[in-house]
Amino acid sequence: MRNVKSEIPLLPPAALRKIETLSVLRKEAAARQALAELKGFAPAIPNQNILINAIALQEAKESSAIENIVTTQDELYQNFTVKSSPVDSSAKEVINYREAMYKGYDIIKKRQAIGVNDIVKIQETIIENNAGIRRLPGTALVSGAANTVIYTPPQDYGEICRLLDNFCVYLNDEENSLWKMAVLHYQFETIHPFYDGNGRTGRILNILYLLLKNYLDTPILYLSSYIIKSKNTYYALFQEIREKGIWENWVLYILEGIEATSRQTLQKVRAIKNLFELTLERIREGCPKIYSKELVEIIFENPYSKIDFLVHKLDINRKTASKYLKELEENHFLSHIQIGKEVLYINTALMEALKK
Numbered sequence: 001m002r003n004v005k006s007e008i009p010l011l012p013p014a015a016l017r018k019i020e021t022l023s024v025l026r027k028e029a030a031a032r033q034a035l036a037e038l039k040g041f042a043p044a045i046p047n048q049n050i051l052i053n054a055i056a057l058q059e060a061k062e063s064s065a066i067e068n069i070v071t072t073q074d075e076l077y078q079n080f081t082v083k084s085s086p087v088d089s090s091a092k093e094v095i096n097y098r099e100a101m102y103k104g105y106d107i108i109k110k111r112q113a114i115g116v117n118d119i120v121k122i123q124e125t126i127i128e129n130n131a132g133i134r135r136l137p138g139t140a141l142v143s144g145a146a147n148t149v150i151y152t153p154p155q156d157y158g159e160i161c162r163l164l165d166n167f168c169v170y171l172n173d174e175e176n177s178l179w180k181m182a183v184l185h186y187q188f189e190t191i192h193p194f195y196d197g198n199g200r201t202g203r204i205l206n207i208l209y210l211l212l213k214n215y216l217d218t219p220i221l222y223l224s225s226y227i228i229k230s231k232n233t234y235y236a237l238f239q240e241i242r243e244k245g246i247w248e249n250w251v252l253y254i255l256e257g258i259e260a261t262s263r264q265t266l267q268k269v270r271a272i273k274n275l276f277e278l279t280l281e282r283i284r285e286g287c288p289k290i291y292s293k294e295l296v297e298i299i300f301e302n303p304y305s306k307i308d309f310l311v312h313k314l315d316i317n318r319k320t321a322s323k324y325l326k327e328l329e330e331n332h333f334l335s336h337i338q339i340g341k342e343v344l345y346i347n348t349a350l351m352e353a354l355k356k
């Protein structure tokens with residue numbers, strides 16, 4: 001791979017007609033179909049927070065792992081639940097990532113558009129600093145193994161801003177295809193507007209795009225698990241556009257990702273739904289004195305629950321909440337772990353379903 005100096009064409013790409021090839025249009029149709037099935041099935045889970053929480057946290061973990069920030073799942077949920085405990089730094093980045101996604105989701109719900117300032121806010125949340133858009137030169141993309149510069153993004157603040165404005169105009173316009181998400185993701189990573197966090201911000205923009213264009217009602221489709229398995233292809237296809245102007249392989253790669261991930265997510269949603277209904281039934285029969293639908297929802301909204309959650313959501317006192325959790329544990333719905341002063345109750349069956 002050679003170092004390509006930036007001279008980034010504005011969107012839409014001049015080669016637009018070349019993007020909509022027959023194979024792209026076929027793949028676009030297949031991806032739309034898979035995504036529509038997922039969108040259609042998601043409301044079968046009565047409380048959407050269950051889905052959003054579980055799936056978003058999983059994505060936060062995987063998207064961060066692409067950038068070599070690795071945290072194990074168990075640590076992650078624990079850190080999220082025990083707010084007061086000293087949070088391990090990589091788990092913290094993952095939690096920030098999830099918070100950034102929720103911020104983006106709120107913006108979309110309120111305004112049905114994404115602006116440059118929103119993108120800056122999302123990145124700030126991930127990175128936890130407000131350096132904002134790059135003003136100092138020196139940022140380059142370096143390939144890990146050989147330590148060579150493979151790409152130098154624009155260095156000039158004014159140029160970066162101009163490219164980001166153009167990015168947002170194109171993002172918000174009336175062209176709604178799925179292949180456009182691939183074009184946008186490439187462009188964003190090529191502008192590389194920030195000192196750090198460009199990859200993660202770009203992948204959050206992907207899900208926001210799907211929400212904005214009504215491909216989904218809730219943020220439950222994420223490509224990171226797909227990208228992580230094909231990281232070298234992901235990087236190489238960026239370079240193929242830069243060096244040779246070939247879009248098709250990149251667009252097909254992203255469309256395939258949407259299709260495959262939609263199917264996997266659909267399976268996961270089905271598994272969560274079945275488990276939820278089964279647990280509802282079993283708690284109703286096995287623990288009739290404490291049973292309520294809200295209680296079951298709490299232990300699904302958070303794979304790790306604690307007394308506070310029950311106190312707030314069920315409006316009961318701490319003693320009663322503790323009694324409920326203990327009874328659920330005695331009946332094998334939960335198992336507890338102690339972290340510092342805090343006791344957490346794990347929904348182990350849900351954790352298993354999420355890991356699959």
Ligand SMILES: Nc1ncnc2c1ncn2[C@@H]1O[C@H](COP(=O)(O)OP(=O)(O)O)[C@@H](O)[C@H]1O
Pocket residue numbers: 066067141150151189190194195196197198199200201202235236238239
């Ligand atoms: N040729 C390339 N090789 C590798 N990564 C690239 C390339 N072009 C763009 N990128 C993007 O750069 C991201 C890494 O940039 P960075 O600012 O460190 O983001 P983060 O901190 O989220 O990892 C990658 O995830 C990828 O999306």
Ligand SMILES: [Mg+2]
Pocket residue numbers: 067196197198
């Ligand atoms: Mg980085």
